[in-house]
Amino acid sequence: MSSPANDAAPLVIxxxxxxxxxxxxxxxxxxxxxxxxxxxFGFLGPNGSGKSTTIRMLCGLLLPTSGExxxxxxxxxxxAEALKRRIGYMTQQFSLYQDLTVAENxxxxxxxxxxxxxxAKRRIAATLERYGLADRRNQLAGTLSGGQxxxxxLAGTVLHEPDLLFLDEPTSAVDPQSRREFWxxxxxxxxxxxxxxVSTHYMDEAERxxxxxxxxxxxxxxxxxxxxxxxxxPGQTLxxxxxxxxxxxxxxxxxxxxxxxxxxxxxxxxxxxxxGDIAADFTARxxxxxxxxxxxxxxxxxxDVFVVATRRPEASAA
Amino acid sequence: MSFRRLGxxxxxxxxxxxxxxxxxxxxxxxxxxxxxxxxxAINLDVRHLDAAVLDQAGTARSRELIAELAATExxxxxxxxxxxxxxGRLLREGRISAAxxxxxxxxxxxxxxxxxxxxxxVDGSEQVIxxxxxxxxxxxxxxxxxxxxxxxxxxxxxxxxxxxxxxxNTVPGLVGVILTMTMVLFTAVxxxxxxxxxxxxxxxATPVSPWELTTGKVLPFAAIGVVQVSVVLAxxxxxxxxxxxxxxxxxxxxxxxxxxxxLSLGIFLSTLARSQFQAMQMSFFTFLPQILLSGFMFPYAxxxxxxxxxxxxxxxxxxxxxxxxxxxxxxTLPELWPSLAALAAFIVVLLTIAVARVRxxxx
Numbered sequence: 001m002s003s004p005a006n007d008a009a010p011l012v013i014x015x016x017x018x019x020x021x022x023x024x025x026x027x028x029x030x031x032x033x034x035x036x037x038x039x040x041f042g043f044l045g046p047n048g049s050g051k052s053t054t055i056r057m058l059c060g061l062l063l064p065t066s067g068e069x070x071x072x073x074x075x076x077x078x079x080a081e082a083l084k085r086r087i088g089y090m091t092q093q094f095s096l097y098q099d100l101t102v103a104e105n106x107x108x109x110x111x112x113x114x115x116x117x118x119x120a121k122r123r124i125a126a127t128l129e130r131y132g133l134a135d136r137r138n139q140l141a142g143t144l145s146g147g148q149x150x151x152x153x154l155a156g157t158v159l160h161e162p163d164l165l166f167l168d169e170p171t172s173a174v175d176p177q178s179r180r181e182f183w184x185x186x187x188x189x190x191x192x193x194x195x196x197x198v199s200t201h202y203m204d205e206a207e208r209x210x211x212x213x214x215x216x217x218x219x220x221x222x223x224x225x226x227x228x229x230x231x232x233x234p235g236q237t238l239x240x241x242x243x244x245x246x247x248x249x250x251x252x253x254x255x256x257x258x259x260x261x262x263x264x265x266x267x268x269x270x271x272x273x274x275x276g277d278i279a280a281d282f283t284a285r286x287x288x289x290x291x292x293x294x295x296x297x298x299x300x301x302x303x304d305v306f307v308v309a310t311r312r313p314e315a316s317a318a
Numbered sequence: 319m320s321f322r323r324l325g326x327x328x329x330x331x332x333x334x335x336x337x338x339x340x341x342x343x344x345x346x347x348x349x350x351x352x353x354x355x356x357x358x359a360i361n362l363d364v365r366h367l368d369a370a371v372l373d374q375a376g377t378a379r380s381r382e383l384i385a386e387l388a389a390t391e392x393x394x395x396x397x398x399x400x401x402x403x404x405x406g407r408l409l410r411e412g413r414i415s416a417a418x419x420x421x422x423x424x425x426x427x428x429x430x431x432x433x434x435x436x437x438x439x440v441d442g443s444e445q446v447i448x449x450x451x452x453x454x455x456x457x458x459x460x461x462x463x464x465x466x467x468x469x470x471x472x473x474x475x476x477x478x479x480x481x482x483x484x485x486x487n488t489v490p491g492l493v494g495v496i497l498t499m500t501m502v503l504f505t506a507v508x509x510x511x512x513x514x515x516x517x518x519x520x521x522x523a524t525p526v527s528p529w530e531l532t533t534g535k536v537l538p539f540a541a542i543g544v545v546q547v548s549v550v551l552a553x554x555x556x557x558x559x560x561x562x563x564x565x566x567x568x569x570x571x572x573x574x575x576x577x578x579x580x581l582s583l584g585i586f587l588s589t590l591a592r593s594q595f596q597a598m599q600m601s602f603f604t605f606l607p608q609i610l611l612s613g614f615m616f617p618y619a620x621x622x623x624x625x626x627x628x629x630x631x632x633x634x635x636x637x638x639x640x641x642x643x644x645x646x647x648x649x650t651l652p653e654l655w656p657s658l659a660a661l662a663a664f665i666v667v668l669l670t671i672a673v674a675r676v677r678x679x680x681x
Contacts, residue, residue, distance in 0.1 A: 061522060062681050089523040097330065
């Protein structure tokens with residue numbers, strides 16, 4: 001389940017059989033989760049896969065329908081109020097006050113988190129500096145850019161120096177440059193001993209996580225380190241290059257063992273299960289149909305893992 | 319409860335309020351506007367009402383009295399009627415608002431001083447006109463010294479609205495109406511706005527308690543309510559000469575209790591509503607029955623028993639008793655304790671329900 005290197009660190013989050021139903025609709029169905037101290041743990045999944053619902057249950061904001069949650073040694077939902085002093089939660093939508101300035105927002109958050117006045121002043125100055133908001137301190141939060149808002153939200157989440165941070169799709173509204181910088185800040189926090197649970201639907205971000213759980217329709221369909229997930233992907237990833245990609249795609253879609261097909265630039269990326277020399281088999285099939293194509297194996301990436309995991313949930317059993 | 323957290327919420331509310339120009343303008347704008355609007359209705363100095371005259375006596379003295387009344391310019395005597403029926407018709411059609419009727423035995427009545435010598439028939443469906451007529455009725459008739467309190471020289475006959483509301487009641491009542499309107503509305507949107515803008519999810523993930531959140535949102539508006547009371551009282555006494563016969567301290571104390579009651583109602587609605595629009599609808603839903611049944615519009619004593627019972631629930635009903643008692647009758651708070659107790663009970667019940675409904679969860 002987890003990489004051997006991290007097994008020594010104590011568990012920060014432990015959930016068993018976590019389930020949440022809204023009416024008859026199961027949003028989260030039997031999630032087991034182990035997150036260790038100092039990890040940057042990723043939740044990867046499409047919209048509606050239960051990422052937000054799971055995070056909200058772990059924070060104590062939603063009551064689970066069933067299942068056990070232990071976060072920082074506290075029973076959730078029973079000890080939810082005690083937990084709220086020790087965690088930071090960055091919501092998916094920007095949830096600070098748009099009509100307060102950057103500095104006012106941070107002062108407010110420091111006060112509601114009971115950060116002593118002197119410490120609050122010092123930490124606000126330091127976080128403004130660290131997240132590049134020092135010259136924006138008197139600007140209304142609503143007038144900040146997407147990247148600045150996100151940095152402000154992160155700053156507000158860490159003011160009380162929480163042991164554990166929940167970040168729900170923190171980068172959904174920012175440009176790639178800001179996203180990279182943002183992830184650098186996350187690792188900085190992890191270096192200082194904070195545990196982070198981040199949900200995302202970006203592959204590059206998921207790949208940066210130390211460990212990852214792929215969610216689909218309320219279930220964890222794969223988990224492990226990104227490297228292990230890619231290495232252990234059942235089947236093969238193939239690249240097909242041809243002048244007749246459309247026809248090749250139609251033909252291969254019907255071939256046995258093909259899980260997914262996607263055109264990437266001028267080539268076709270094919271995920272196929274089964275043993276043997278699939279590349280040779282594909283080449284033969286295409287040639288039989290009069291299509292001249294070059295087929296070669298390539299290393300699987302995280303997107304392949306994601307596609308396999310979310311298209312065929314039984315594959316995760318492998 | 320942490321006072322630091324409570325204070326930070328109050329401070330945050332005040333900062334947001336300062337930047338919310340519309341709400342900020344409403345704080346002083348609503349009382350001023352309402353007072354001027356309602357003030358027009360209680361303005362006794364009405365001029366140039368369309369009127370008719372029916373002089374059944376036709377003597378020199380009757381013509382003289384009519385000319386003197388016309389000189390006040392309150393009535394424009396546009397029509398000269400020949401019969402009572404004609405007066406009735408003109409009133410019904412809305413072509414005149416008042417009529418002067420001099421009876422045939424005008425001279426005898428003037429001698430004997432036992433019956434009014436002149437009738438002012440008014441369209442009682444309009445408050446302004448009633449007030450004007452009463453003013454005219456005080457007009458001194460020549461040699462009026464011998465008239466007694468029971469038999470006035472000029473008699474006002476009130477058509478359509480025999481139950482005339484005392485205009486002096488309007489301003490004290492207006493204090494309550496304005497507070498009901500602004501206090502409930504301001505707080506009804508308070509929590510919903512946090513939810514709508516997504517702030518609530520952030521807020522409930524912090525150690526803020528429901529009591530801190532609720533009282534922190536209510537307190538700044540209580541201060542605003544006191545400002546509004548002052549605006550209405552100042553304008554009321556300055557423009558309309560409304561008396562404050564009781565103690566100013568009692569008046570403010572009663573107002574503060576009523577403000578908190580209205581805020582409790584508002585914050586309670588805020589926990590029910592799913593959107594700011596819904597919150598406003600709900601506010602108006604509570605606003606209308608309060609205005610209609612509290613005794614502000616219609617006399618409480620004149621309402622059917624069921625309506626009276628219903629009115630007992632409304633904070634405005636109790637506040638009207640308090641404010642009229644203090645301002646007009648010079649009563650003291652201890653004398654009015656039942657109303658005060660009713661308001662206190664209202665606050666305790668509503669605020670407790672509201673706090674219980676502010677759950678720090680999303681489901």
